[in-house]
Amino acid sequence: xxxxxxxxxxxxxxxxxxxxxxxxxxxxxxxxxxxxxxxxxxxxxxxxxxxxxxxxxxxxxxxxxxxxxxxxxxxxxxxxxxxxxxxxxxxxxxxxxxxxxxxxxxxxxxxxxxxxxxxxxxxxxxxxxxxxxxxxxxxxxxxxxxxxxxxxxxxxxxxxxxxxxxxxxxxxxxxxxxx
Amino acid sequence: xxxxxxxxxxxxxxxxxxxxxxxxxxxxxxxxxxxxxxxxxxxxxxxxxxxxxxxxxxxxxxxxxxxxxxxxxxxxxxxxxxxxxxxxxxxxxxxxxxxxxxxxxxxxxxxxxxxxxxxxxxxxxxxxxxxxxxxxxxxxxxxxxxxxxxxxxxxxxxxxxxxxxxxxxxxxxxxxxxx
Numbered sequence: 001x002x003x004x005x006x007x008x009x010x011x012x013x014x015x016x017x018x019x020x021x022x023x024x025x026x027x028x029x030x031x032x033x034x035x036x037x038x039x040x041x042x043x044x045x046x047x048x049x050x051x052x053x054x055x056x057x058x059x060x061x062x063x064x065x066x067x068x069x070x071x072x073x074x075x076x077x078x079x080x081x082x083x084x085x086x087x088x089x090x091x092x093x094x095x096x097x098x099x100x101x102x103x104x105x106x107x108x109x110x111x112x113x114x115x116x117x118x119x120x121x122x123x124x125x126x127x128x129x130x131x132x133x134x135x136x137x138x139x140x141x142x143x144x145x146x147x148x149x150x151x152x153x154x155x156x157x158x159x160x161x162x163x164x165x166x167x168x169x170x171x172x173x174x175x176x177x178x179x
Numbered sequence: 180x181x182x183x184x185x186x187x188x189x190x191x192x193x194x195x196x197x198x199x200x201x202x203x204x205x206x207x208x209x210x211x212x213x214x215x216x217x218x219x220x221x222x223x224x225x226x227x228x229x230x231x232x233x234x235x236x237x238x239x240x241x242x243x244x245x246x247x248x249x250x251x252x253x254x255x256x257x258x259x260x261x262x263x264x265x266x267x268x269x270x271x272x273x274x275x276x277x278x279x280x281x282x283x284x285x286x287x288x289x290x291x292x293x294x295x296x297x298x299x300x301x302x303x304x305x306x307x308x309x310x311x312x313x314x315x316x317x318x319x320x321x322x323x324x325x326x327x328x329x330x331x332x333x334x335x336x337x338x339x340x341x342x343x344x345x346x347x348x349x350x351x352x353x354x355x356x357x358x
Contacts (some may be wrong), residue, residue: 031223032213036258044210069271070262076255079215083249092248095274 001112005058006030006049012060015160016107019169020176023058030059038063038075039118042108050114057110058172060165064138066127068098077138086130086141093127101127103142105164107172117175121167135159180291184237185209185228191239194339195286198348199355202237209238217242217254218297221287229293236289237351239344243317245306247277256317265309265320272306280306282321284343286351296354300346314338 004026007013013025030045038061049057064077069092073080080089093099104122111117123144130140132152140152144162151159160166183205186192192204209224217240228236243256248271252259259268272278283301290296302323309319311331319331323341330338339345 031210034211034213034220034255034258036262041213070267072259072262074258074262076213076258079213079253079255080251083215083251083253088249091275092271096270 001054001056003056003058004049004053005060006045007060011156012165015163015165016058016060016169019166019173020058026053026055026057028052034076036071036074036076038104038106039108041075042106042118043116046108046110046116047114050110056112058107060105060107060168062164063102063104063106064142065102065104066093066098067100067102068093068096081137086138089138090127090129090141094129099126099128101125101142103144103164105168107165107168109172109175111179119168119171119175121164121169121171123162123164180233180235182235182237183228183232184239185224186239190335191344194342194344195237195239195348198345198352199237205232205236207231213255215250215253215255217283217285218287220254221285221297222295225287225289225295226293229289235291237286238289239284239286239347241343242281242283242285243321244281244283245272245277246279246281247272247275260316265317268317269306269308269320273308278305278307280304280321282323282343284347286344286347288351288354290358296351298347298350298354300343300348300350302341302343 003023005023006026006028008027030048033044035041042059042061045059063074102124107119109117125144127141128143131150132140135151142151182202184202185205185207187206209227212223214220221238221240224238242253244253281303286298288296304321304323306320307322310329311319314330321330
């Protein structure tokens, strides 16, 4: 039974395909519900996908949590980017004088029976003044712990070496091999 | 054909019922999608409601927009409340030194053919240091323009006199009378 990674993003797809070669890309517009819990958001999408297609599915969700803002933006990061951009996020961290942050990717896997498992990769770091023009989204303000470069200053190759998505996918690969 | 106000909140229901006496309360758990646009969120819920029941439906959504944060929190206000509370929101406004805000309620109405119309009531105001123990949610930090009391310092009667929900409902009532 085919394993589909539901995403419109070719780069994300290629990153996971390097780890789990058998996957197929599937573009599908799925409802994204409001929650601070990425697993809840993914679960809803996986169930919607299973109602429309036969198959096994992967869906991922990216979070950026600022210590200054509790669990926010969390999985709601894209709305923060739309409303205030990374400059706005940096401004909030700076004015609250609290720069600790954690970025994470959760991958949800729905098997042929519709059972759902989650796999998480995370990266601690700091919010810094925007640096770098590589990457996308909030990359220029995220400085991973132990690095001197922000995500925005890393090439794709450098970024992939410490990729949260990759770490989540490695956990998933091990799970698939055992089952 | 019955007109249902889909809400679990008895107070909201009673407030609208005073303006549109014919409505019935309907409690239904509907998916709330991520968006900064309340109309998009309501439209999705109204369509889901129409698939499950026969009838006409009303669904409302409340926004609080801080000038300091673009359109945020907007309809995502409940997640801000969960993550940082009104104290956290006040702290952000204060540290960014920008207190202007606008609160609004949008009511979506789905008629017997499934056509959808929106009615909005809004209230400009300021974010202030928390005051008052009445009301709920972010009431203690919202000072409506022209008032010396925050929502948190107003009785239900006082608050209803300048209610955004009431203003949206009055627009809806006029529309229903014309159609």
